[in-house]
Amino acid sequence: MLIGEELTSIYVEGNADRYVGEARGSRSRWVSRFRNSESVRGYLLLVPALLVVGALLLSPLAALVALSFASQSYFDIDYTPTLTNYRTIFAPAAEPVYFLGIPFYLESPIFMVLLVKSILMSLVSTAAVILLAYPMAYFLAFQVKRGKVIWIILITLPFWTSYLLRVFSWKIILGFNGVVNSGLVDLGIIAQPLDFLLYNPTAVVITLAHAWAAFAILPIYVSLEKIDRSLFEASVDLGDSWLKRFLRVTLPLSWPGVAAAAMLVFIPTVGDYVTPTLVGGREGIMIGNIVQSQFGKANNAPLGAAVSIVSMTVVAIGVLFFLWISGRRHGTER
Amino acid sequence: MRMGSRPLFVFAVLYVIFLYAPAMLLPLFSFNDATMIAFPLNGFTLRWYEGLLGNAQLMAAFKNSLVVALCAAAISTCIGICGAKAVTHRKLRGGKAAVGLIMLPLVVPSIVVGISLLMLARHVLDIELSLWTVGIGHVLLCVPFSMLVMMSRLEGFDRSLEEASLDLGQSRWGTFRRVTLPLALPGIVASFLLSFTVSLDEFVLAFFLAGNETTLPIYIFSQLRFPSRLPDVLALGSCILLGSCLLVLFAEWLRRRGIQSAFSRGI
Numbered sequence: 001m002l003i004g005e006e007l008t009s010i011y012v013e014g015n016a017d018r019y020v021g022e023a024r025g026s027r028s029r030w031v032s033r034f035r036n037s038e039s040v041r042g043y044l045l046l047v048p049a050l051l052v053v054g055a056l057l058l059s060p061l062a063a064l065v066a067l068s069f070a071s072q073s074y075f076d077i078d079y080t081p082t083l084t085n086y087r088t089i090f091a092p093a094a095e096p097v098y099f100l101g102i103p104f105y106l107e108s109p110i111f112m113v114l115l116v117k118s119i120l121m122s123l124v125s126t127a128a129v130i131l132l133a134y135p136m137a138y139f140l141a142f143q144v145k146r147g148k149v150i151w152i153i154l155i156t157l158p159f160w161t162s163y164l165l166r167v168f169s170w171k172i173i174l175g176f177n178g179v180v181n182s183g184l185v186d187l188g189i190i191a192q193p194l195d196f197l198l199y200n201p202t203a204v205v206i207t208l209a210h211a212w213a214a215f216a217i218l219p220i221y222v223s224l225e226k227i228d229r230s231l232f233e234a235s236v237d238l239g240d241s242w243l244k245r246f247l248r249v250t251l252p253l254s255w256p257g258v259a260a261a262a263m264l265v266f267i268p269t270v271g272d273y274v275t276p277t278l279v280g281g282r283e284g285i286m287i288g289n290i291v292q293s294q295f296g297k298a299n300n301a302p303l304g305a306a307v308s309i310v311s312m313t314v315v316a317i318g319v320l321f322f323l324w325i326s327g328r329r330h331g332t333e334r
Numbered sequence: 335m336r337m338g339s340r341p342l343f344v345f346a347v348l349y350v351i352f353l354y355a356p357a358m359l360l361p362l363f364s365f366n367d368a369t370m371i372a373f374p375l376n377g378f379t380l381r382w383y384e385g386l387l388g389n390a391q392l393m394a395a396f397k398n399s400l401v402v403a404l405c406a407a408a409i410s411t412c413i414g415i416c417g418a419k420a421v422t423h424r425k426l427r428g429g430k431a432a433v434g435l436i437m438l439p440l441v442v443p444s445i446v447v448g449i450s451l452l453m454l455a456r457h458v459l460d461i462e463l464s465l466w467t468v469g470i471g472h473v474l475l476c477v478p479f480s481m482l483v484m485m486s487r488l489e490g491f492d493r494s495l496e497e498a499s500l501d502l503g504q505s506r507w508g509t510f511r512r513v514t515l516p517l518a519l520p521g522i523v524a525s526f527l528l529s530f531t532v533s534l535d536e537f538v539l540a541f542f543l544a545g546n547e548t549t550l551p552i553y554i555f556s557q558l559r560f561p562s563r564l565p566d567v568l569a570l571g572s573c574i575l576l577g578s579c580l581l582v583l584f585a586e587w588l589r590r591r592g593i594q595s596a597f598s599r600g601i
Contacts, residue, residue, distance in 0.1 A: 039427075045420035046429075048413045049436045049477055056474040057439055060450035063458050077457065136349050139342040151346075153586055158353050160528070160582040162535035164551050165571045168558065169356040172363070172371045172568075179359060182372030213353060264441065271443025273538055278558065288445045295449055295542075305453065308446050 068306035077302060085306035111290065115311050118286040119318070121201055122269040125208035129265050130258060132209075133216035137257075138250075140217070141224035152218075159214040167275050170207040174198040174279065199281025207275050212268075216261035223257025224250070259326045263319060270315050271308075287311050357575060364568035371564055382569035392570065395553035399534055402465055402549060406472035407529035413473075414480025414525055415518065422488040433485075437478045447474070448542035455543070463545025471539040476529035483528060483589065487521025520588045527585035531578050550574070 069081045089111045096103035099113045100120075106112060136155070144151055158166065173179045174197040181193035197203065227250065235245040269275075273288035280286065287307070294304025363371050367379035386392060417436060421429045439447060451471050455461045495517070499509040515522075537551035544552055554570065557563045 042420045042423070042426045042429075045416040046426070046432055049417035049481065050432060052413060052474055052477050053435055053438060056451065056470065057442065057447065060447075060454040063453045064446075064450040067453050067457065132349065135342060135345050139346045143342055149590065153583070154350055155353070157579060157582060158357065160531050160535075161357065161575050161578045162537075162551065162571070164535070164537045164554060165360065165575060166357055168554075168567070168571065169359055171558075172359060172564070173356060175371070177370055177372050179371065179373065182370075182374075186373045210352070210356065267441050268443050271445050273445045288443070291445060291449065295452065301453070301457075304449065308449060312443075312446060 064305045065309055067302050068309045070302045072300045072302050075299075085303045086310075088303060089306060089310055111287075111307050111310070114285070114287045114290055115314060117201070118270050118288070118311075119315070121205050121286065122208070122266055122272075125205050125212065125269055126262055126266045128205070128209040129213055129216045130220075130261055132213065133261060134220055134258070137217045137220035137224055137254075140221050152221075155214055155217050163211060164274055166211050167207055167278050170203070170210065171198065171278050174203050174206075198279055199284060201280070201284045203279045203281075204276050204284040204286070207279050208269050208272065211275065212265045215264045219260040219264065220254060220257040223254040223260075227253045255326060259323065262322070267315060267319065271311065360568050360575060361572040364565065364572045366565075369562060369565055371568070382565045383573075385566055386569055386573070389566070391548070392553060392566075395548040395550050398465055398547060399550040402469045402472060402540075403530045403533035405469050406476050406533040407526045410473050410476035410529045411480045411484075411522060411525045413477050414484045414529075415522060417477075417481050418484030418488050419514075422485055422491070423493060433481070436481055439474050440478050444475075444538040445542075447471070448539050451539070452542045463543055463547075465544070465547050465549075467543040467545070468540045468547070468549060469533075471543045472533040472536055475536060475539065476532055479532055480525035480529050483525040484518070484521050487518055487524070487589065491517060520591060524585040524589040527581050527588075531581050531585075535574070535578060 067077075068085055069083070070077050070079045071082050071084045072078070088108060089106075091107035092105055093107045093109075094105070096105045097109040097113070098104070099109070099116065102116065104112055140148065140151055140155075171178070175181070176193050176195055176198065178198070180197060181190075184190045185193060231249050231253070232245060235249045240248065270286075271288045271291075272286065273292055276284050276286040276289055280289075291304050291308050291311075294300045294307065298304075359371075362375075364382055365378050365380070366375050367381075368376040420426065421433055426432070448471070451467070451474075452463075455463060455467050461467065495513050496509050499513045500506070504512065535551060537555060540549045540552055541555070548556075554567055557567050
């Protein structure tokens with residue numbers, strides 16, 4: 001409940017106008033406000049939380065950016081600024097390497113190929129999560145009259161349980177001697193266990209879609225709840241069919257929730273490490289695995305830092321573009 | 335809504351089954367008397383659970399996780415109370431932006447948080463990795479959760495109660511202790527329990543920041559490589575799932591009950 005609601009309002013709904021409203025007002029008012037001990041005390045109370053984010057998220061990220069310009073020489077890190085790592089990632093080659101029909105003209109295409117692959121896998125999972133979550137949120141918002149709290153708790157409970165264990169459960173479902181195979185053999189439907197269930201991108205996509213399912217329902221539910229019910233009546237009175245009403249009223253008005261849900265699932269899943277490691281096998285690895293290996297076995301932390309900076313930048317640009325598009329869409333349809 | 339009410343209900347039930355079924359396999363097979371996790375079931379046994387108690391490595395990891403989770407939950411709840419009080423009680427300029435910033439750890443992939451904290455600890459500050467570094471990482475992750483819980487708790491809270499107390503001659507501290515704290519207590523406990531659960535189950539940050547130490551999720555991850563150990567993991571996993579569910583249900587009950595009783599008293 002809480003997470004969906006807050007995050008929707010924080011990240012998606014136009015907070016911009018609120019800031020503009022706050023920013024108006026003269027300088028003298030600002031000074032008098034600052035002198036007001038109440039608000040000074042308010043800022044002081046915020047300091048610890050902001051310090052945590054600043055010291056433990058922003059400054060480490062800055063350190064990561066700095067590290068991406070260093071280089072690894074044997075067991076030591078050489079801190080002389082260099083573009084070596086970025087050159088390794090983007091060095092051009094004359095002959096392309098193809099991945100899913102896309103040509104990559106790169107000397108070592110593995111990084112960009114894995115990034116594109118991770119983004120695609122994550123997009124498919126996100127789409128699956130949203131398509132399954134929307135009807136559920138719709139049901140919750142419009143058709144549950146009693147016991148709403150119980151449904152909401154039922155849906156959010158898995159979110160709080162161990163991610164590692166939820167992913168692990170898919171390993172035992174899809175494994176060669178796993179639940180699906182042994183069940184089918186036991187029932188006499190197949191003679192030999194199927195070996196294509198586990199350790200491939202499909203297994204990763206299924207597991208991701210399941211593990212992040214709970215994240216998507218709440219933002220969509222909250223935005224559906226907020227719709228003014230009289231709009232439905234107006235739409236029906238004006239002769240819209242159920243489908244038309246859905247496409248012209250319900251879906252556009254719940255779009256902020258859908259966008260929030262998409263971001264909440266897409267951003268963390270692109271960089272997921274646990275799922276590809278447990279169920280992906282060699283074919284199902286994602287960008288998170290290669291970043292981890294640079295910090296571990298491959299022992300090239302600066303390159304790992306550069307790969308993660310490039311990935312985050314690409315994902316951030318994609319997300320901002322998506323928000324811009326959906327903001328325009330949302331704006332015009334109002 | 336007249337249209338299509340039945341099909342959606344059926345869908346909702348199937349959806350909830352889909353959500354829970356995979357995790358339910360853990361307890362199911364944890365009582366199965368076989369090393370292989372496969373059908374048909376072989377017979378009932380408790381030996382995997384008995385094995386857990388005698389496992390010294392596991393118990394050490396469990397103790398580590400408990401210590402880290404207790405500390406992380408206590409610290410992040412204190413920070414969350416202050417932050418939530420600041421943004422819910424006062425119209426602060428940039429308050430929304432501050433909340434957005436504090437929620438950032440929820441949307442940054444945890445592997446990026448993990449490696450950047452690792453870099454900070456090893457290459458900038460040159461600190462040895464230990465349970466301390468894990469705990470510090472978990473505080474970062476738990477603060478957003480406790481802020482969210484405390485904000486939802488404090489939002490319906492009438493400031494005039496505090497003002498009345500101040501007018502009647504209580505000091506700021508007295509007001510906090512006698513008015514604010516009792517009203518916020520269910521939220522504080524809920525925030526503590528949820529942060530505790532998040533920290534207890536967190537794997538990726540711990541994986542990067544623990545050095546030679548082991549927490550419970552790290553122990554589980556290390557056991558997954560050995561097929562013969564899987565039944566133990568199933569039994570342990572079932573205990574963890576049950577424990578997390580109970581903690582979260584209790585926290586949620588507290589949070590909601592608190593809000594309701596505050597309203598019914600006309601507050």
